[in-house]
Amino acid sequence: MSGPAKRVTIRDVAKHAGVSVATVSRTLAGDYPVQPSTRHKVLRAVRELDYVPNAQARALSVASPGAVAIVVNSVSVPYYAYIAQGVEEQAAAEGRLSLICTTGGDMERELSIVQMMREQRAEAVILVGSVILDDDYRERMTRYAHGLASSGSRLVLCGRPPLGEGVPALTVGFDNRGGAHAVTAHLLSAGHRRILYLGLRPGHTTSDSRVAGYRAALADHGLGHDPALEVRCDFDRAAGYAAMKRRLATGHGDFTAVFAATDVIAAGAVQAIHEHGLRIPEDVSIVGYDDVPPAEDIGLTTVHLPHAELGRAAVRLALSGKDPLAEPPITLGTHIVVRSSVGRLRSVR
Template sequence: MTSESKPKRATIKDVAEHAGVSVSTVSYVLNDSGPVAPERRNRVLNAARVLQYSPNESARNLKRRTASRIGMVIPDLTNQFFAMIAEGVHQAASAHDVLVVLVVPGSAEQSEEEQTRLLRSQRVDGVVYLSSTGSMPAASYELARSGPVVLVDEQIPGVDLPAVVSDSRKGAREVAQHVIDNGHRRIAVIGGPESLWTAQQRLAGYREAFAGAGIDPDSVPVLVGDYRQDAGYELASRALAADIEPTALICANDLMAVGAMEYCRNSGRRMPNDVSIVGFDDLPLSSLLTPRLTSVRQPAHDMGYRATTVLFDLIENRTPAPMSLLPTTVQVRSSVCDINGA
């Protein structure tokens, strides 16, 4: 079909002309926002049916300051932690009858920049954004200029956007203290990407626990990974090849802890007797591993839900707090051995 033969979409003005009423009368009827005589109301509704008129939801929602659809940028749905955040976003949106347009840059050949441009084309009313790099592409800044954006899980330095995060620093400090309390002094850290706020916060928390226990934080080796299972495997092999082999590995997320456990198993090391391991996130799989993994529980679902409610506040012209900090808790299981002899 050529552009000349393509049917023209009916406008509110077309409905008004067909019904023989004013545009404001049509608006009153379709939005149920003002008094209209029954006979005129019926003419408007009949004209809308005949012309197959459908309102421009984006324009209506902008005027009402409500949302019809929001976007979410998330790095990877194969990561259970990210998927739980996405589920929280979906649940909050569903409660408001709002559609979620999901962009997963890691699952497509398109770059994050290209995927974010695609999201802009969907005319979403706002975006929940989870960064995998600690930065935002240029297209995402355009999103922030044209509508509300809320960060979840990560903060981005120099970006003035509201964020919903967990207390990673406190959780890291507490799980490292648990390792220390069980007598471990030869410790290695398998950390996350240095560019990410979460990795920085967790490393700071670990170092606080070391310093509080009289362990020089600079004496504890830190091997930097990318939060993926393969990195945990590789970095565990390097950490355990040191001249003074650590008795404990503190991993900055559960996926790297799983990789570290896999390496220990393949190399004949017993867990937790030879090597104790802890993680961060408390994914559902953590309690199913052998040994069951001690980890820091983050309220992933609640983070996604809260980020969405903050986004709705912005869309409806309310001012939320610049940052929402959700609590973390250490889930103690059987992956840490007490070497105090108690």
């Protein structure tokens, strides 16, 4: 009876590929630029020898200098997935390993991840998405930003506002206010004056900037915002559906159009509108925001965000060597994608 098979080691891989052990280690860890041809030889040797890296060793080195960590709410949400894809693409182009961490919307977990990445000496930590920017969050994140900077790492705030003067954090985001203003103006140009805003989340940075753009567009057309037309709603399809169902149960005569704060909210609202026996855009016009699935499938007019470019820009900024205390925020532009969900108002209800 033969004994157990000899474990393939990193030295075996190096010999098979004709490179040094250090080159194999760098290739697998992604913490140092490696020529594509060399990388190909190493990965081929790994496959041919069926090499399995030591889990404990990889756990200790996975976030070594050269790694870029992106922290998102969830990778199952297209908004975050597209940004994460951009981060991964640019990190790979820069010869870095990318780590994707999820929080489930738990700010305590986000702060813990930042601390862990500092301890593991990640080269950059990219935080994505809306937050409640209260004093407690600001104080702790400021502390972590200084901690990351002192360890040679960079904190990048992606799609959220700066922490304030004197905080060593880089910022890159979308023009959410401008996009919301533009899509609201699109509805106004079609004759709509009673526009329901679906997705109010007071205190959340993304929601606040989008509702600010909505209100500014109304004001530019000589209209005051009506609190009765601003509906609280979480940023998911089920919440959009439930909020619209409740609103339609009381009648829809007080609005002719809907501005959903996200496309996912809009998808739920569209379902509720159809179940109520109303047609889009003949009876109700609707617009969304983000330009992610299922916007195109349901013919939704929306605001396009360059998600992947945001992720790429965040990595480029993190690795640029620029002084985070002197570098101004980068804001990427947005534009409207016109589809079939908006019609001209035929008569005033």
